[in-house]
Amino acid sequence: MGLKAALSKPFAAWVVKKINKWKKDAIKAQDDVFHSLIKSASYTAFGKDHHFSNIKNYEAFKANVPIRDYEALRPYIDRVVAGEKDVLWKGKPQFFAKTSGTTSGVKYIPISKESMPQHIKAARNALLTYIHETGKTDFVNGKMIFLQGSPILTKKNGINVGRLSGIVAHLVPAYLQKNRLPSYETNCIEDWEEKVDAIVGETITEDMTLISGIPPWVQMYFDKLSEKSNGKKIKDIFKNFSLFVYGGVNYEPYRAKIEASIGKTIDTIETYPASEGFIAYQDSQKDKSLLLLAKAGIFYEFIPADEYYNDKPTRLSLADVELDTNYALILNTTAGLWGYSIGDTIKFVSKNPYKILVTGRIKHFISAFGEHVIGEEVEQAILLVANEEGVEITEFTVAPQVNPPAGELPFHEWFVEFASEPKDLKAFSEKVDLALQKKNIYYFDLIEGKILQKLIIRSLKKDAFVDYMRSEGKLGGQNKVPRLSNDRKIADSLQHYNITTF
Incomplete structure (x- = not known):
C-alpha cells in the first residue's frame, strides 16, 4: 500500500464523521445555510430589491422571491456579466460557467469564491466516502483520468469564462496532480475525436485505476483503446482499473456495453454536479440513490412537478418533502442564484438520510x-x-x-x-x-x-x-x-x- 492510500483511510474516516453529523440533522443544516445566504446577500442589488433585510424565515422568503429560470433572472445576470459588482452576490464572480441555453442562447452561470470550493469538496468527498465504506484504496496510487472539456478560459469583463469541467481542471488539488491524466496540452485540444486519440496515446501504457466522465464519451474512449490494442478488453489494458465515476446522463442505457468493453463488473460512483452547484453524490455501493448535500452552500426548494406550471405552485423546503413524489428542483446558492429553477426533476427515496434519484427534466x-x-x-x-x-x-x-x-x-x-x-x-x-x-x-x-x-x-x-x-x-x-x-x-x-x- 502506497503512502497516499495509507493516509486516505484516516482522512476518509474524519471526513465521513463530519458528513454524518449534518446528515443526521439535514433540516438544521439547511436552516443554517438559508440564514447565511440571506445575511450575506442583504446588501446586494437583488437583496435590496427583494427585501432581504426583512426576511427572517422561509415563508417570508417565498413571499418576496419568485421562482425564476435563467431567462427571468437574466436582467440581473446581464448586469453581473457587464462587470457590475454586488448584484446577485457580494463582489464579482470568480468564474462564469458557460453553458447551453434554450430561449437564452449561451448562458453564463456565476461561480463565486464561496461556491467554487463546494464543487471540489463534493467530488473529493464522494471518493472518500467510497474509501470509508469499502476500504478500497489501491486506486489512489494509480493514474486517474477525467474526461472533460477544454481548460482554456476566456475573459469577459475581467472574469474567467469556460465550461465547468474546464474550470475545475485548474483547481484539482496538488496531491492529485501527479496522478492525473491527460496532460494539460491534450486537455486543450478542442476537436473531440482528435482529443480522444491523444488521450489514448497518453494513457494506454499507464496504470489507470480510476476513470471518470460522461458514459457515452467514456465508451468512445474505451472503443479507441480496444481498437489500438487489437481488440483487448479494458481490464486487460488497465489491469488495476477498479472505479468508474460518472454523471450527466442516466448510466443504465450504457451499463451493459461499458461493462462488456471493460470485461468485468467494477464499482461505480454516480455524481450530480451542475454549473449551478454540486447537488448530490452516491455515498454507498449498497444502493444507487444519491445523498443530497444539505450543507454545501445551497438552500433547496421543491415544487411538485405536476404543479410547476401553475400560477402559484406549492413551494416546499426540505422539511416538508415526501417520498416518491416527483419534484422540480429549485436552488438558492452562494453564487447568487435565487429561486432558480435548474430544470431537473428528482424524487426522494429516503428521508433518513435525505437521498434522491434524478428523474429527468421538467419539460419533454x-x-x-x-x-x-x-x-x-x-x-x-x-x-x-x-x-x-x-x-x-x-x-x-x-x-x-x-x-x-x-x-x-x-x-x-x-x-x-x-x-x-x-x-x-x-x-x-x-x-x-x-x-x-x-x-x-x-x-x-x-x-x-x-x-x-x-x-x-x-x-x-x-x-x-x-x-x-x-x-x-x-x-x-x-x-x-x-x-x-x-x-x-x-x-x-x-x-x-x-x-x-x-
Missing part, C-alpha cells in the same frame, strides 16, 4: 447523451427548414437511438408525418440537423466530436399519429404526442408506420 426533452435538447429547439429547427423549403408537416416526434442495431454511431431518430414531402429527404434532414446544432451547443459538441451521427428522419404514412394515438386510447381531448422523449416507447410503436428513410 432528450438528454440520452447529455445534450438537453428541448421541444422548443426541435420545433424551431424543423419549422425553419420546412418554411424555407415549402414543406408542410402534420406531426412529428423525436427519440434517441442509443444502440443502433447495425452498430453505427447513436443518433436522434425523427418520426415525421409530412403533409407535403421534401423533394430531397436527405438534404432536408441535413439542414434540420445543422439548425439544431446552432440552437443547442451540447448537441453541436456531440456531432462535432462524433459521439452522435447526424439525425435520421423516418417519413411516416398519412394519419400515422392519429392511428398511434387511437391505439393508445388517447385520441382526441387534451392528449398530445410529445415532441420528444428520452426513451423509445413512442418511437418503437411508430416503427410500424414508417414508409421511407434515407
